[in-house]
Amino acid sequence: MxxxxxxxxxxxxxxxxxxxxxxxxxxxxxxKQPEQTWPQDAELKGDYPRGAIVINISERRLYYSLGGGKALVYRVAVGKTGFGWTGQSWVSQKTKNPAWYPTARMQAEGAPDYVPPGPQNPLGVRALYLGWTEYRIHGTNAPHTIGSASSSGCFRMLNADVTDLFERVAIGAPVYVVQ
Known part of the structure; x- marks a missing residue:
């Protein structure tokens, strides 16, 4: 009001x-000013090392650990029913303006075999690849999905947020995905 x-x-x-x-x-x-800006300072429960990423599926939040129980928190979209996962991984690669190569399963559902970098790319402006998997933490061309369970297992962020995180996180950083 x-x-x-x-x-x-x-x-x-x-x-x-x-x-x-x-x-x-x-x-x-x-x-008009936004109600909240991201990332926000937050408390992080658990003993996570500085530089770790903790994704809480039920909260739909990504925490970047600052150590000592402190973190920066971002809103994310998570995997839709049947596509969510939990466990541990690591940041294996960082890419600016990534191209998207949908999986065979996605292509069978109508996705193209390749989407170049640009505004139509579902990976947005940055991608953090997780371990040996096809999963990523990435931007999006559909910002309205942030805060929902709508992905195929990746973690979507607003492009401004993933750009901020991209600059903070190191290759090799541990990633914990928790319920």
Missing amino acids: RFFAGAFVLFAVMAVSGASEAQQRVAAVQQ
Whole structure:
């Protein structure tokens, strides 16, 4: 409600000052602030080393361990029913602007055999490959899916968030996927 009250006052002031309708709309949009920004500081339960990634499936959160029970937390999309997994892995590769090669199973369901880097690529702007598997922590071209169980086992992040994480995490960092 705070945004609407503030926008009303802003519209009233701009209307009196003679601002055009388009200027009023732009100003109102600029006044709206996001409810939360990510990553956020968080407590991390468990004894995880500094630099580790902990993905909590039920919370749909990814924690980057700062050590000492402290972490940065990001929102993620997780595997849909039948595609989720738990266990331990590691960051085996980091790629900027990755190409996407869907699995044979995905291709059988209609996915193309290759998607080049760019705005149509489901991996977004960064990918962290996990161990020996086809699973990744990556960006997305579908930001509305963040916070849902909708992937084929990968962990999707907003492109800004995966870019932030990409700069922090080292190749070889342990990754823990917990329920």
